[in-house]
Amino acid sequence: MTLVAGPGRGMASNRAEQAAERVAELVDSVPPGSRLGTKEELRTLCAVSVGTFNEALRLLQARGLVTVRPGPGGGLFSAEQSPIVRLGNSVLALDARQHDVTEAVRIRDALEPLLVEDALWHASPADVAGLREHIAAMAAAMDAADAVAFVRANWRLHAAIAAISPNALLSSLYASLLDLIESHTLSVLPAGGQPLGEYIAQRLALHRELVDALDRRDREEAFRLIREHSTTTGRHGDAPPSPS
Incomplete structure (x- = not known):
């Protein structure tokens, strides 16, 4: 995508x-x-x-x-x-060139295992319920065949996972990267020959399973899914990055 x-x-x-x-x-x-x-x-x-x-x-x-x-x-x-806000601003001050957004996605992907680790330790039942609400929003967007709404709901899910972390520097940096990526995302097109609807259904299933793993405190499964999340995020030559 x-x-x-x-x-x-x-x-x-x-x-x-x-x-x-x-x-x-x-x-x-x-x-x-x-x-x-x-x-x-x-x-x-x-x-x-x-x-x-x-x-x-x-x-x-x-x-x-x-x-x-x-x-x-x-x-x-x-x-x-604060110093944390200034760090976030240095990320957000990046020019919106394709290379910068691609690099922001790479850094975001590198931070996600740390956030998943924190969520495994710190997610409350209320936090998990909130994550499931974002999954429901993703499902509704898929049913409406609205790819952009699906991507944005997906990002809200990841922002909610990041917010669980007690590490303010980590969650702030991740949120800044997400804001940079989102602010320059205007539409979504299929890539790699896979039908867009099929790809979105697969991504929904992966994220639903990730939330289930966090709920069970299943570290092995959560990290397997986050590795799959990163490796199946398409990179097609010099094209802009896949949403999630």
């Missing part, structure tokens, strides 16, 4: 990235906690639509650069940045 950037969504994504960079430059020029302005003032400064600015704001908040305060005197403020 290959991720591609379509012309319409790609342009919108680029505008959101550019707006986010413009606000990030403003953040860099003021002390932490400084008021940057209202959303409308900053949207006007960036010369983008409301929808595009909202997407830029989502990126800025995910990167820990700004906070939003409601009410009189509210607006956007530069956030206090």
Whole structure:
């Protein structure tokens, strides 16, 4: 399965990235906690639509650069940045070239065994129930033949597994990589000759079995599945990476 950037969504994504960079430059020029302005003032400064600015704001908040305060005197403020947030920002500052996204996927794949190990030790019944909700969302997307929704539900599953880890540095870095990959994923195309529906069904089964293994604390099976997860993630020449 290959991720591609379509012309319409790609342009919108680029505008959101550019707006986010413009606000990030403003953040860099003021002390932490400084008021940057209202959303409308900053949207006007960036010369983008409301929808595009909202997407830029989502990126800025995910990167820990700004906070939003409601009410009189509210607006956007530069956030206090911990070393972990700064590390995440260095990852997210990568250019969206194909090579960078491919490398982000490779690093993400390398981190996943560590996160699975933590989930085996620390997942509560409530955590497992939450993971099963993400599996249900993936199944619903498969039934609707919506490949992009399936990929995004899959990423939410992996983000939820990462959130179980008590290692803040590990989970933050993983979330930053996931945000980079997701922010440049616009559509999904089949690759390698396998029908897309068949591939998605296989990936759903693999992730469902992984959650079952975490629930049973079955370390051997969980690591077998995560190895299969990485090795069956398609790499087709110089094409962008497979989603998961």
